[in-house]
Amino acid sequence: MGGIMNQASSDERLLQIDEGLGALNTTWEQWDQEMAKVQKDLEAGGMDWFDALEEVHRRYVEIIRRGDSPVDFDRLGTLLDELCAIYLEVDAQERAGIRALFENKQRVLKHLHSYTGGRAASRLESTGDVKWLRLGLAAASISDRRVDYRDLLICLGELWLAAERVGIAPARHFSAVARISNPEPRYGDRSTQDLLRGFRRSGHLRSIKRKAKRSSSDPFDR
Template sequence: MTERTLFEDRLVKIDRRLARLDARYVEWNWELAEQQKELVDSGMDYWRALSIVQAQREESIKSGNCPVDFDALNALLDELCAIYLEADRRQRTAIRSLFDDKRSALKHLHAYIGRTARLLESSRGRKWLRLGLAAASIADRRVDWRDLLVCLGDLYLAARRVRMRPSSDFQAVAKLSNPVGLGGERSTRDLLADFHKSAYLRSIRRKAKNRRKGRA
């Protein structure tokens, strides 16, 4: 069996697992939407209903009492992102394509980046920086890019807090990313390569510095 065949076989197995997790995620999102609709239909303000359902969602995740196995999903993304970092261009394109029909799993990539930022800071392990960046590259700006900026900012600042210089990692993963922007927008490659000099990063670093001064 060739290396290419081994990769394709492994990707098929990952895709099946990802599809099952995504399907359950979609079902749960539908259930939450129905709960919100029932609250609104009973006369509750839309935003109040949304807030209640979101709080219930977060509590379910925090307690581990939710129908989506997030431990399994995150472990699968750990595996997939590690593969992505070692893959060639064609293989990386195939990995990004896995999420074309898995919208809930695609959106979860942003939450996954947040998880890697927390693990990076607690473990000081550089692998979490790279895995988080791989997830951003896989997401390829297909979910709200403003949310992605927040996730990348959290990841960058987490690295700086443990005295890492993350710019080189951002630029390394940028080279693995899609060079073509979606709908005429800026590409993921450019976003990652230039993140260290972005206005957004300057803004959040300034705010973080001011908070530190305020606590001094």
């Protein structure tokens, strides 16, 4: 009976998380539409397309920096923390169900990479707690290569370097999350499982490490 109740409770919490993410996704899409209108107004005022795009991006970043965004990023981060933790504990069928939650939440789906290379990496480095490494990898697994995987490689590199900086060997954690990731290839290319499993030997990681080493030794970057 307890197991049934626990399962019911878990399903109910997943539904609540899904609803929360859906509401945030809607708010974010509406904000994107508002910012797209700002860009059109700038272009109508004589600014060329590229300059208008850059100006809108600058305003967008500044609004987020000030904490004035209509999107509650603190709540988004908290919901993803919980969802990623659940993802690591459930079976393959339930993990597929969690990945499917993002099919109609494209704006939040795109944020999963930022979660990996941003929130998870920074909290891993500030706390030294390995849970943030695993949560960041779970987010990468959930995104399942549905967004530009080149961005994902950069974010995975940030996560890897953060782990090394706090004395955690990330390879076995990458391998562990690879084992529970989708083994099906995406777009005729490698699967998420393959990408995570092979990341330690990838040219992308070597390149990221070289850039980080050059940056740390360049006095003009300090």
